[in-house]
Amino acid sequence: MSASDPLLRVAQFALAFRTETGLATVLDGVDLEVARGEILGLVGESGCGKSTLVRAILGLMPAGARVLGGRIEFGGQNLLDLDEAVLSRDIRAGRIGFIPQDPFQSFNPLFRVGSQMLEIMRWHAPPEIGRSRSAHRARLLELMERVRIPAPDTALKRFPHEFSGGQLQRLMIAAAIACKPDLVLADEPTSALDVTTQQQILALLEELAREMNTAVILVTHDLGLVAQYCDRVSVMYAGQTVESFSHKRMLEGVRHPYTRLLLDCHPDRAGALRGIPGIVPGIARMPPGCRFGPRCPAVLPICSTQRPKAEMLEADHSVQCWAVSGSIAARVPADA
Amino acid sequence: MSLFIVRRLLLAIPALFGLVLLTFILIHAVPGDPAAVLAGDQATPQQIQALREHYGFDRPILEQFIRYVSQLASGSLGVSYMTQRQISTEIIERMPATFELTLFAMTLATAIGIPLGVISAYFHNRWLDHVLRIISIGGLAIASFWLAIMLQFTFSMELDLLPVHGRLSQGLTPPPFVTGMIVIDSLMAGRLDLFRDAFAHLILPGFALAVAPLATIMRFTRAAVLSTLRREYVFYERAVGYPRLVLMGKYVLRNSLVTPVTQIGLLLGAILGSAVVIEAIFDWPGLGSYAVLSIATADYQATLAVVLIVGCVYALINILVDLVHAAVDPRILEQL
Ligand SMILES: Nc1ncnc2c1ncn2[C@@H]1O[C@H](COP(=O)(O)OP(=O)(O)O)[C@@H](O)[C@H]1O
Ligand SMILES: [Mg+2]
Numbered sequence: 001m002s003a004s005d006p007l008l009r010v011a012q013f014a015l016a017f018r019t020e021t022g023l024a025t026v027l028d029g030v031d032l033e034v035a036r037g038e039i040l041g042l043v044g045e046s047g048c049g050k051s052t053l054v055r056a057i058l059g060l061m062p063a064g065a066r067v068l069g070g071r072i073e074f075g076g077q078n079l080l081d082l083d084e085a086v087l088s089r090d091i092r093a094g095r096i097g098f099i100p101q102d103p104f105q106s107f108n109p110l111f112r113v114g115s116q117m118l119e120i121m122r123w124h125a126p127p128e129i130g131r132s133r134s135a136h137r138a139r140l141l142e143l144m145e146r147v148r149i150p151a152p153d154t155a156l157k158r159f160p161h162e163f164s165g166g167q168l169q170r171l172m173i174a175a176a177i178a179c180k181p182d183l184v185l186a187d188e189p190t191s192a193l194d195v196t197t198q199q200q201i202l203a204l205l206e207e208l209a210r211e212m213n214t215a216v217i218l219v220t221h222d223l224g225l226v227a228q229y230c231d232r233v234s235v236m237y238a239g240q241t242v243e244s245f246s247h248k249r250m251l252e253g254v255r256h257p258y259t260r261l262l263l264d265c266h267p268d269r270a271g272a273l274r275g276i277p278g279i280v281p282g283i284a285r286m287p288p289g290c291r292f293g294p295r296c297p298a299v300l301p302i303c304s305t306q307r308p309k310a311e312m313l314e315a316d317h318s319v320q321c322w323a324v325s326g327s328i329a330a331r332v333p334a335d336a
Numbered sequence: 337m338s339l340f341i342v343r344r345l346l347l348a349i350p351a352l353f354g355l356v357l358l359t360f361i362l363i364h365a366v367p368g369d370p371a372a373v374l375a376g377d378q379a380t381p382q383q384i385q386a387l388r389e390h391y392g393f394d395r396p397i398l399e400q401f402i403r404y405v406s407q408l409a410s411g412s413l414g415v416s417y418m419t420q421r422q423i424s425t426e427i428i429e430r431m432p433a434t435f436e437l438t439l440f441a442m443t444l445a446t447a448i449g450i451p452l453g454v455i456s457a458y459f460h461n462r463w464l465d466h467v468l469r470i471i472s473i474g475g476l477a478i479a480s481f482w483l484a485i486m487l488q489f490t491f492s493m494e495l496d497l498l499p500v501h502g503r504l505s506q507g508l509t510p511p512p513f514v515t516g517m518i519v520i521d522s523l524m525a526g527r528l529d530l531f532r533d534a535f536a537h538l539i540l541p542g543f544a545l546a547v548a549p550l551a552t553i554m555r556f557t558r559a560a561v562l563s564t565l566r567r568e569y570v571f572y573e574r575a576v577g578y579p580r581l582v583l584m585g586k587y588v589l590r591n592s593l594v595t596p597v598t599q600i601g602l603l604l605g606a607i608l609g610s611a612v613v614i615e616a617i618f619d620w621p622g623l624g625s626y627a628v629l630s631i632a633t634a635d636y637q638a639t640l641a642v643v644l645i646v647g648c649v650y651a652l653i654n655i656l657v658d659l660v661h662a663a664v665d666p667r668i669l670e671q672l
């Protein structure tokens with residue numbers, strides 16, 4: 001990727017939630033980069049903070065969330081500096097599109113899908129599409145054709161409950177790209193759908209993103225999916241990005257024990273990963289040192305006291321793990 | 337849909353029958369002798385007994401009830417013992433006054449209660465919300481007859497701003513009868529002077545009547561908006577940048593209306609009850625004061641007729657509420 005000119009750069013981002021027992025850090029030093037037109041997979045078990053990160057990028061943190069530090073740079077500005085009104089007007093939909101996890105719950109049940117999608121375009125359609133409702137309608141119809149909704153004309157007039165989950169998610173894809181954003185955030189866009197539909201939806205998303213040169217952050221807990229569609233992968237564990245690598249390192253070459261375990265097992269529908277013993281720690285009870293330590297097969301004494309630093313293994317591969325850094329350190333003198 | 341209406345109308349009949357039965361029993365359980373009232377102070381016991389036999393007051397209660405119900409079934413509400421006029425005629429004369437008053441009060445309660453509820457929810461747990469909630473608790477706690485008398489005392493007697501009772505000032509003739517509601521008829525006749533006078537008469541009783549339902553509507557709206565705001569689709573609508581006012585005023589409001597609309601239906605029934613008292617205080621020539629008069633004179637059939645009419649209106653309103661639901665929510669429409 002072109003590290004010089006990323007579209008989105010999340011740097012050392014840290015976020016806490018206010019809980020009964022005080023502030024609990026939910027994201028801690030998250031680093032992430034997405035280049036223009038790139039599809040990034042964001043992977044990790046449930047509860048690792050993926051959705052929280054996506055919400056933070058959109059500026060939609062829940063009440064009681066507090067930014068502890070870091071930056072979210074997008075198109076040259078720090079999104080954390082923008083207030084809600086500006087984010088809503090200038091960033092959402094127009095520059096950063098969003099595809100939700102559960103299309104059944106995310107369409108407003110009382111409004112026709114067409115009017116909901118037109119509402120987005122009304123406020124965020126770029127000038128080249130035009131300002132008129134008919135121009136917006138024309139664009140929507142064309143997109144619905146593209147996402148293979150039968151009879152787009154009548155579909156626009158239907159209510160959400162008249163569609164299947166797969167169709168709703170196609171509509172969500174159309175809505176997300178309608179205003180030609182530079183980046184689309186897709187938060188587990190297929191986990192509410194059945195397996196065959198999953199593949200179709202992701203293939204469609206990839207096809208359209210490539211065609212329009214739209215960057216995508218594809219959030220998932222399924223590393224297998226990522227292998228098919230993503231250019232690069234960032235792995236999150238317990239609110240930290242523990243490893244980032246490009247597609248070609250996927251099959252051999254991933255180094256973090258957590259990533260390796262993710263590769264070895266397939267998630268069930270609920271997102272719990274069989275094969276990795278233990279669970280993701282809750283935000284109020286993070287272990288000291290490396291957060292994966294208590295579950296790690298390669299754990300070292302240092303892991304329980306000190307947090308590993310991010311290590312660049314290659315230009316397209318960074319990892320945070322004492323076992324990995326330790327083996328490098330051990331190797332260096334021998335090579336010299 | 338018409339099947340739905342027919343079914344609901346048929347279902348209302350047993351309920352109304354139960355209502356009449358209950359009222360009948362209650363009337364005969366409380367002391368009061370219509371024959372004695374009719375005969376007057378100077379009457380001899382023989383005269384009273386003759387009246388009793390004439391009207392059948394001496395018959396067993398079951399027989400009286402059966403006679404009354406068969407009279408209803410033949411389409412007659414009976415004749416007033418006091419005025420010797422058809423009760424249906426008297427009710428038709430008085431109904432518009434009550435409709436005018438209750439509709440005005442409900443419009444007031446809805447038009448103020450819903451926005452205040454939305455504002456309260458929007459500023460959830462901030463000071464404005466607290467202030468509004470305290471006011472609404474006050475509105476529920478206050479006795480409407482006390483409020484009515486206080487309003488009369490303050491605005492009519494002390495400040496001399498508004499008329500103290502009646503529907504029109506002395507010396508004014510009502511406009512030609514169209515709906516029977518003077519504020520509407522005067523507008524239709526182009527008589528702004530009459531409209532102003534009639535409207536001034538409406539304000540105090542209308543407000544006294546509106547306070548309790550206003551507080552209820554506000555509380556239900558607030559609760560409904562708060563629950564809507566937690567919905568996934570509201571998150572989506574924010575994530576795709578619906579402007580705040582559009583989101584609250586169009587989408588969230590519509591999703592939140594179902595509960596308050598149900599309440600408005602139920603409150604219309606309750607308000608007809610409080611109208612009895614308010615009409616008596618403001619000397620408002622409607623069904624309420626008619627009911628008070630009929631109870632005071634032991635005019636049983638008139639009392640029963642008012643109860644029955646109010647019951648019918650209540651049943652109709654409930655059907656209407658379901659139809660409004662269907663209009664608001666397409667999923668309900670499908671079930672009708
Ligand atoms: N509003 C909130 N308040 C407190 N804790 C939260 C809130 N939302 C999420 N969390 C916690 O933050 C952690 C990360 O959650 P989330 O971002 O939803 O993870 P993921 O999307 O990876 O499954 C979890 O431990 C979750 O319980
Ligand atoms: Mg999630």
